[in-house]
Amino acid sequence: PGASQWLLSEYSQSLRVEYRTVHPKMDIALESLPFGGGVQLRWAREKGATEQAGVPLGSMLAAVNGDGDKWRHMDIEEHLEALSLPIVLDFKTQGFPLAFDGVARLCFDA
Known part of the structure; x- marks a missing residue:
């Protein structure tokens, strides 16, 4: 987006899950x-x-071990099965990331 424009999407909050032992x-x-x-x-x-x-x-899967594209062209269950631990999955979910005080801070170019 250009200056003074907002870019909001339906899925704007990212959540990460790290699988170290399971x-x-x-x-x-x-x-x-x-x-x-x-x-x-x-x-x-x-x-x-x-x-x-x-x-x-x-929630929508956004990345597997930091890769947001390669796995999209494979069967996801088979792809995950082939990976060894640790595995990191990133999900996109509805909502906005909140700071520790519960306030959503949206960055934009003023």
């Missing part, structure tokens, strides 16, 4: 949406790493 397949179920619609969090184990990170069901 494989994601033991913690979550993902669903590939039709027509290239992305990969969505369908289920999360109660008190698992994903739930503890505050990732709500329906």
Whole structure:
């Protein structure tokens, strides 16, 4: 965007889940949406790493181990199965990132 323009999207908050000792397949179920619609969090184990990170069901997978593109052309379950720990998953979810005081701070070029 140019100067003095806002860029807001439906999914603007990023949440990261790090799997150091438990494989994601033991913690979550993902669903590939039709027509290239992305990969969505369908289920999360109660008190698992994903739930503890505050990732709500329906969040969209944005990156696997920092890669936001390569895995999109593969079966996500098979791709995750082939990875060894540690594994880092980044999700996009609705809402805005909040500071420690609960205030959303949106950066824009004044």
